[in-house]
Amino acid sequence: MDHWQYLMVLGACLLITAPLELFGDGVYRQARRAAFAILPVAAVFVVWDVLAIAAGVWTYNPHYISMIKLPGKIPLEEVLFFLVIPLCGLLTYNAVDTILGYLHKRRARSERSS
Structure with a gap:
Protein backbone atom coordinates (compact mmCIF):
# COMPACT_ATOMS: atom_id res chain seq x y z
CA MET A 1 0.00 0.00 0.00
CA ASP A 2 2.92 2.34 0.62
CA HIS A 3 3.71 2.38 -3.10
CA TRP A 4 0.45 4.22 -3.71
CA GLN A 5 0.83 6.94 -1.06
CA TYR A 6 1.90 9.71 -3.43
CA LEU A 7 -0.97 8.93 -5.84
CA MET A 8 -3.44 8.70 -2.96
CA VAL A 9 -2.42 12.14 -1.67
CA LEU A 10 -2.89 13.62 -5.14
CA GLY A 11 -6.27 11.90 -5.44
CA ALA A 12 -7.30 13.25 -2.04
CA CYS A 13 -6.32 16.77 -3.12
CA LEU A 14 -8.55 16.45 -6.19
CA LEU A 15 -11.39 14.96 -4.18
CA ILE A 16 -11.27 17.66 -1.50
CA THR A 17 -11.21 20.52 -4.00
CA ALA A 18 -13.74 19.03 -6.47
CA PRO A 19 -16.78 20.72 -4.84
CA LEU A 20 -15.11 24.10 -5.39
CA GLU A 21 -15.97 23.71 -9.09
CA LEU A 22 -19.53 24.69 -8.15
CA PHE A 23 -18.44 28.24 -7.31
CA GLY A 24 -18.28 30.88 -10.03
CA ALA A 55 22.46 14.69 -12.80
CA GLY A 56 21.87 12.65 -9.64
CA VAL A 57 20.81 15.76 -7.70
CA TRP A 58 17.73 14.00 -6.36
CA THR A 59 15.84 10.76 -6.43
CA TYR A 60 12.47 9.47 -5.25
CA ASN A 61 12.02 6.92 -2.52
CA PRO A 62 10.82 3.79 -4.32
CA HIS A 63 8.96 2.78 -1.18
CA TYR A 64 6.35 5.56 -1.72
CA ILE A 65 5.87 5.68 -5.48
CA SER A 66 4.22 3.31 -7.94
CA MET A 67 7.47 2.85 -9.85
CA ILE A 68 5.77 3.85 -13.12
CA LYS A 69 8.49 5.90 -14.77
CA LEU A 70 8.06 8.22 -17.72
CA PRO A 71 10.79 9.16 -20.18
CA GLY A 72 13.64 10.82 -18.32
CA LYS A 73 13.12 8.42 -15.38
CA ILE A 74 10.64 10.82 -13.78
CA PRO A 75 7.97 9.09 -11.69
CA LEU A 76 4.39 9.38 -12.91
CA GLU A 77 3.41 10.85 -9.55
CA GLU A 78 5.83 13.73 -9.93
CA VAL A 79 4.39 14.73 -13.31
CA LEU A 80 0.88 14.46 -11.89
CA PHE A 81 1.94 16.63 -8.95
CA PHE A 82 2.76 19.48 -11.35
CA LEU A 83 -0.74 19.19 -12.84
CA VAL A 84 -2.90 18.35 -9.81
CA ILE A 85 -1.60 20.85 -7.26
CA PRO A 86 -1.90 23.90 -9.55
CA LEU A 87 -5.37 22.70 -10.58
CA CYS A 88 -6.39 22.50 -6.92
CA GLY A 89 -4.92 25.97 -6.43
CA LEU A 90 -6.98 27.33 -9.32
CA LEU A 91 -10.13 25.71 -7.93
CA THR A 92 -9.45 27.26 -4.53
CA TYR A 93 -8.64 30.68 -5.96
CA ASN A 94 -11.75 30.67 -8.13
CA ALA A 95 -13.98 29.71 -5.20
CA VAL A 96 -12.49 32.28 -2.84
CA ASP A 97 -12.69 35.00 -5.49
CA THR A 98 -16.33 34.15 -6.18
CA ILE A 99 -17.28 34.11 -2.50
CA LEU A 100 -15.46 37.35 -1.73
CA GLY A 101 -17.06 39.01 -4.77
CA TYR A 102 -20.49 37.89 -3.59
CA LEU A 103 -19.85 39.18 -0.06
CA HIS A 104 -18.54 42.48 -1.40
CA LYS A 105 -21.65 42.99 -3.56
CA ARG A 106 -23.91 41.97 -0.69
CA ARG A 107 -22.23 44.46 1.65
CA ALA A 108 -22.42 47.22 -0.97
CA ARG A 109 -26.16 46.59 -1.43
CA SER A 110 -26.65 46.57 2.32
CA GLU A 111 -24.84 49.89 2.71
CA ARG A 112 -26.87 51.50 -0.09
CA SER A 113 -30.17 50.39 1.41
CA SER A 114 -29.23 51.66 4.89
Whole structure:
Protein backbone atom coordinates (compact mmCIF):
# COMPACT_ATOMS: atom_id res chain seq x y z
CA MET A 1 0.00 0.00 0.00
CA ASP A 2 2.92 2.34 0.62
CA HIS A 3 3.71 2.38 -3.10
CA TRP A 4 0.45 4.22 -3.71
CA GLN A 5 0.83 6.94 -1.06
CA TYR A 6 1.90 9.71 -3.43
CA LEU A 7 -0.97 8.93 -5.84
CA MET A 8 -3.44 8.70 -2.96
CA VAL A 9 -2.42 12.14 -1.67
CA LEU A 10 -2.89 13.62 -5.14
CA GLY A 11 -6.27 11.90 -5.44
CA ALA A 12 -7.30 13.25 -2.04
CA CYS A 13 -6.32 16.77 -3.12
CA LEU A 14 -8.55 16.45 -6.19
CA LEU A 15 -11.39 14.96 -4.18
CA ILE A 16 -11.27 17.66 -1.50
CA THR A 17 -11.21 20.52 -4.00
CA ALA A 18 -13.74 19.03 -6.47
CA PRO A 19 -16.78 20.72 -4.84
CA LEU A 20 -15.11 24.10 -5.39
CA GLU A 21 -15.97 23.71 -9.09
CA LEU A 22 -19.53 24.69 -8.15
CA PHE A 23 -18.44 28.24 -7.31
CA GLY A 24 -18.28 30.88 -10.03
CA ASP A 25 -17.42 30.12 -13.63
CA GLY A 26 -15.63 26.94 -12.66
CA VAL A 27 -12.20 25.73 -13.59
CA TYR A 28 -13.07 22.42 -15.24
CA ARG A 29 -15.70 24.23 -17.31
CA GLN A 30 -12.88 26.41 -18.66
CA ALA A 31 -10.47 23.60 -19.45
CA ARG A 32 -8.63 25.49 -22.18
CA ARG A 33 -7.99 28.44 -19.87
CA ALA A 34 -6.83 26.11 -17.08
CA ALA A 35 -4.51 24.30 -19.49
CA PHE A 36 -2.94 27.59 -20.58
CA ALA A 37 -2.34 28.43 -16.93
CA ILE A 38 -0.98 25.06 -15.82
CA LEU A 39 0.79 23.35 -18.71
CA PRO A 40 3.61 25.84 -19.44
CA VAL A 41 4.68 25.94 -15.81
CA ALA A 42 4.33 22.17 -15.45
CA ALA A 43 6.53 21.68 -18.52
CA VAL A 44 9.29 23.82 -17.02
CA PHE A 45 9.23 21.88 -13.75
CA VAL A 46 9.12 18.50 -15.47
CA VAL A 47 12.21 19.42 -17.50
CA TRP A 48 13.86 20.68 -14.30
CA ASP A 49 13.11 17.38 -12.55
CA VAL A 50 14.36 15.27 -15.47
CA LEU A 51 17.63 17.22 -15.49
CA ALA A 52 18.00 16.92 -11.72
CA ILE A 53 17.33 13.18 -11.83
CA ALA A 54 19.81 12.70 -14.70
CA ALA A 55 22.46 14.69 -12.80
CA GLY A 56 21.87 12.65 -9.64
CA VAL A 57 20.81 15.76 -7.70
CA TRP A 58 17.73 14.00 -6.36
CA THR A 59 15.84 10.76 -6.43
CA TYR A 60 12.47 9.47 -5.25
CA ASN A 61 12.02 6.92 -2.52
CA PRO A 62 10.82 3.79 -4.32
CA HIS A 63 8.96 2.78 -1.18
CA TYR A 64 6.35 5.56 -1.72
CA ILE A 65 5.87 5.68 -5.48
CA SER A 66 4.22 3.31 -7.94
CA MET A 67 7.47 2.85 -9.85
CA ILE A 68 5.77 3.85 -13.12
CA LYS A 69 8.49 5.90 -14.77
CA LEU A 70 8.06 8.22 -17.72
CA PRO A 71 10.79 9.16 -20.18
CA GLY A 72 13.64 10.82 -18.32
CA LYS A 73 13.12 8.42 -15.38
CA ILE A 74 10.64 10.82 -13.78
CA PRO A 75 7.97 9.09 -11.69
CA LEU A 76 4.39 9.38 -12.91
CA GLU A 77 3.41 10.85 -9.55
CA GLU A 78 5.83 13.73 -9.93
CA VAL A 79 4.39 14.73 -13.31
CA LEU A 80 0.88 14.46 -11.89
CA PHE A 81 1.94 16.63 -8.95
CA PHE A 82 2.76 19.48 -11.35
CA LEU A 83 -0.74 19.19 -12.84
CA VAL A 84 -2.90 18.35 -9.81
CA ILE A 85 -1.60 20.85 -7.26
CA PRO A 86 -1.90 23.90 -9.55
CA LEU A 87 -5.37 22.70 -10.58
CA CYS A 88 -6.39 22.50 -6.92
CA GLY A 89 -4.92 25.97 -6.43
CA LEU A 90 -6.98 27.33 -9.32
CA LEU A 91 -10.13 25.71 -7.93
CA THR A 92 -9.45 27.26 -4.53
CA TYR A 93 -8.64 30.68 -5.96
CA ASN A 94 -11.75 30.67 -8.13
CA ALA A 95 -13.98 29.71 -5.20
CA VAL A 96 -12.49 32.28 -2.84
CA ASP A 97 -12.69 35.00 -5.49
CA THR A 98 -16.33 34.15 -6.18
CA ILE A 99 -17.28 34.11 -2.50
CA LEU A 100 -15.46 37.35 -1.73
CA GLY A 101 -17.06 39.01 -4.77
CA TYR A 102 -20.49 37.89 -3.59
CA LEU A 103 -19.85 39.18 -0.06
CA HIS A 104 -18.54 42.48 -1.40
CA LYS A 105 -21.65 42.99 -3.56
CA ARG A 106 -23.91 41.97 -0.69
CA ARG A 107 -22.23 44.46 1.65
CA ALA A 108 -22.42 47.22 -0.97
CA ARG A 109 -26.16 46.59 -1.43
CA SER A 110 -26.65 46.57 2.32
CA GLU A 111 -24.84 49.89 2.71
CA ARG A 112 -26.87 51.50 -0.09
CA SER A 113 -30.17 50.39 1.41
CA SER A 114 -29.23 51.66 4.89
